[in-house]
Amino acid sequence: MLLEAAIGVMGAGIGAGLVAIGAGLGIGNLAGKALESMARQPEASGNIQGAMVLTAAFIEGVALFGEVVCLLAVLAGK
Amino acid sequence: MKYLKAGNIRLFWVTTFVYLFLIFNSLQFLQASDSHAAAQGGEIDVAGIMIHHVTDTHDWHFFDLPGEGHYEAISIDLPWLIYDNRTGLSVYPTTEDLLHSGKYILEHGKVAPISFEVTSINQLAHHVEEDFKNAGGKNIELDSLYWVNLFAREHYVLVQDHNPNIPPRLYKLDMESTVLDLSLTKTSLQMVLVGLAMILVFISVAGYYSRRKGQGPKGLQSFVEPVIVFIRDQIAIPHLGEKKYARFLPYLLTLFFFIWFSNLFGLTPLNSNIAGNISVTLALAILTFIITLFSASRSFWGHVFWFPGVPLPVKFLMMPVEIVGMFTKPFALTVRLFANIAAGHLMLLALIGLIFILGKGGQSVVGGLSISPLTLAFGLFIYCLEFLVAVVQAYVFTLLTAVFIGQAMADHSHDHAEDHSSTDHALAGGSHH
Numbered sequence: 001m002l003l004e005a006a007i008g009v010m011g012a013g014i015g016a017g018l019v020a021i022g023a024g025l026g027i028g029n030l031a032g033k034a035l036e037s038m039a040r041q042p043e044a045s046g047n048i049q050g051a052m053v054l055t056a057a058f059i060e061g062v063a064l065f066g067e068v069v070c071l072l073a074v075l076a077g078k
Numbered sequence: 079m080k081y082l083k084a085g086n087i088r089l090f091w092v093t094t095f096v097y098l099f100l101i102f103n104s105l106q107f108l109q110a111s112d113s114h115a116a117a118q119g120g121e122i123d124v125a126g127i128m129i130h131h132v133t134d135t136h137d138w139h140f141f142d143l144p145g146e147g148h149y150e151a152i153s154i155d156l157p158w159l160i161y162d163n164r165t166g167l168s169v170y171p172t173t174e175d176l177l178h179s180g181k182y183i184l185e186h187g188k189v190a191p192i193s194f195e196v197t198s199i200n201q202l203a204h205h206v207e208e209d210f211k212n213a214g215g216k217n218i219e220l221d222s223l224y225w226v227n228l229f230a231r232e233h234y235v236l237v238q239d240h241n242p243n244i245p246p247r248l249y250k251l252d253m254e255s256t257v258l259d260l261s262l263t264k265t266s267l268q269m270v271l272v273g274l275a276m277i278l279v280f281i282s283v284a285g286y287y288s289r290r291k292g293q294g295p296k297g298l299q300s301f302v303e304p305v306i307v308f309i310r311d312q313i314a315i316p317h318l319g320e321k322k323y324a325r326f327l328p329y330l331l332t333l334f335f336f337i338w339f340s341n342l343f344g345l346t347p348l349n350s351n352i353a354g355n356i357s358v359t360l361a362l363a364i365l366t367f368i369i370t371l372f373s374a375s376r377s378f379w380g381h382v383f384w385f386p387g388v389p390l391p392v393k394f395l396m397m398p399v400e401i402v403g404m405f406t407k408p409f410a411l412t413v414r415l416f417a418n419i420a421a422g423h424l425m426l427l428a429l430i431g432l433i434f435i436l437g438k439g440g441q442s443v444v445g446g447l448s449i450s451p452l453t454l455a456f457g458l459f460i461y462c463l464e465f466l467v468a469v470v471q472a473y474v475f476t477l478l479t480a481v482f483i484g485q486a487m488a489d490h491s492h493d494h495a496e497d498h499s500s501t502d503h504a505l506a507g508g509s510h511h
Contacts, residue, residue, distance in 0.1 A: 050312070053470075057474045057477075060418075061410045
């Protein structure tokens with residue numbers, strides 16, 4: 001019983017880490033590309049920034065789903 | 079005025095942030111009530127305090143002062159307003175009054191109606207007799223399984239007081255009565271306060287506009303005006319169109335300022351966590367959802383139920399996908415705002431909690447002191463980041479609301495060719511861009 005709970009908590013921790021990796025890769029990629037295109041075309045910065053924030057919000061949304069699930073897994077194990 | 083040099087102003091802001099951070103977080107921790115401290119044998123239950131902060135309660139707890147042998151809670155008890163089909167509507171000023179009424183108990187913070195407290199074994203023996211009768215004289219084994227079944231069936235509840243020295247009490251729940259808890263909780267009271275602050279700010283700003291027609295903005299006006307113009311020019315017009323944006327601008331502005339103000343309120347030392355409550359964000363998302371549905375064009379419904387320009391089998395495949403997609407958008411809005419704000423608050427509390435964990439609740443001074451510089455540095459960083467998150471999350475919620483409404487209003491019937499390539503049904507809610 002204790003082992004099961006411990007594995008559950010461990011899974012939640014590992015899951016949170018994986019979520020962070022995924023979101024980091026996604027947002028890093030996004031911001032990198034956006035900065036690149038801003039450097040190429042500074043006059044389009046405004047549009048690029050808006051689209052970047054919107055997309056980052058989507059990526060973040062998925063990441064936060066994951067984090068909430070991990071949090072629930074920890075709390076359910078208590 | 080000579081003191082107001084740029085360097086001094088910067089110093090002023092830095093000190094303000096440091097003080098706000100310290101006050102905010104230490105007060106959250108003084109909320110460690112005597113039950114937390116007593117149950118853990120002097121150690122402070124950090125996880126309990128963190129959970130307590132993000133959940134909604136019936137008292138507005140500011141901090142605790144050390145009294146004689148216990149902590150004195152400095153808090154406002156919010157009244158319970160309860161509708162019960164036995165007695166009708168009744169008000170109990172404090173939680174103690176509610177429990178002393180003998181009609182209710184609190185089960186995980188929720189009100190449950192009881193018929194009586196079980197004080198003698200005879201009351202239980204009555205049920206055993208009934209069971210023997212119902213079983214038609216067959217033998218019933220009074221093993222632990224029998225008691226578990228009996229308790230599950232008859233809905234007895236064992237209530238343990240916060241104080242471990244008081245023995246638990248057994249109650250029988252009243253299964254016939256329904257109870258509706260209509261009380262104003264901590265979060266709803268704080269929402270009302272934020273609403274009042276917004277009314278004050280915007281009435282005074284509106285007054286400026288009517289009194290100073292044609293002149294430059296002044297005072298509060300010059301603080302609010304750029305934000306309003308930003309939302310109009312960067313959010314409303316690009317996504318809703320020149321013609322139709324004016325209808326939705328009031329909603330977008332209300333949304334933005336409500337989320338922003340409540341997030342800022344959450345960063346004061348007043349134990350507030352409005353947008354970090356999933357019910358609040360769900361309500362906001364449902365409003366957006368309703369407005370989206372009511373402003374949807376014919377072609378939006380066409381895309382949902384009978385996707386144009388694809389073979390017939392794919393139309394049937396697309397229908398459930400589109401319907402699910404309709405609901406994931408408000409769901410994503412709900413979770414994004416809730417998780418961002420709650421996670422920020424939890425992170426701050428966890429960082430400060432490190433001091434109490436390593437300091438063993440005051441027993442190990444070295445442990446507490448060694449971790450404090452790290453806590454201060456990281457905590458201060460996250461605290462400043464939270465001010466950014468407060469405005470970014472308000473912006474994102476407003477932006478996505480505008481995007482969803484604009485998407486639903488758009489008439490796609492003429493531009494099918496490029497439209498389908500950009501229709502994504504991602505979990506986070508797609509956007510046509």
